[in-house]
Amino acid sequence: MSVGLVNIRPDIKSPVVGADATNEVVPIANFTYYLSEHFALNTAAGITRHEFSNAGGILGKASMAPFHLMAQYHFMPKADFRPYVGVGIHHTVFFKQSGPAFNGLEDFKADTGAVLQAGFSYTLNKDYFVNFDVKKFYLETNVTPQGGAKIETITLNPWLIGLAVGKQF
Structure with a gap:
């Protein structure tokens, strides 16, 4: 288990609305379960809130829970420096749009997509380690006025850059 901070950097494609979103740094908790020396399952918990804007100004804010x-595959499980790669799936829920x-839009729809990951852990001593990782989420949602037709599908595809300190059990 580890706790740390993650920098969430949306990589937005919004050709119609021209939306962009703020980068945010939020706390995160990571949980990794080793199936063997090389293979592990990983999940994390964190919530982020981004401000969206375009050339006309602020559009609003929305929270996301991915x-x-x-x-994960860990290349050198017995070394102090342990690089790894991962592939997975996410389900991201949007809430608290304002x-x-x-205010005039339907709620953003939740999305399920792929996640890619690369990182490393470094052993500090027999109990503690530092972890650095980069994840790429493939995430999109629709922009739809209340009672109207969809305006566009916004591709968010955020990069998550994390740094955490953990305890080995």
């Missing part, structure tokens, strides 16, 4: 499960433009 639930994900990663299958703001000038968001």
Whole structure:
């Protein structure tokens, strides 16, 4: 188990609305279960809130809770420096939409997609380690006015860059 901070950097494609979103740094808790020396399952818990804007100004804010499960391969499990890669799936839920433009929209729909990961752990001593990882989430949602037709599908595809300190059990 580890706790730390993650920098969430949306990589938005919004050709119609021209939306962009703030980068955010939030606390995160990671849980990794080793199936063998090389293979592990990983999940994390964290919630983020981003402000969305375009050339016309602030559109609104929305919170996101990404639930994900990663299958990881650890290359050098007995070394102090242990690089790994992972692939997995996420289900991201949007909530607490608010703001000038968001108040007139249907709630953003939850999305399920792929996640890629690369990182490393470094052993500090027999009990503690430091972990650094980068994840790429593939995430999109629709922009739909209340009672209207879909305007566009926004691709968010955030990068998550995390640093954590953990305890080995």
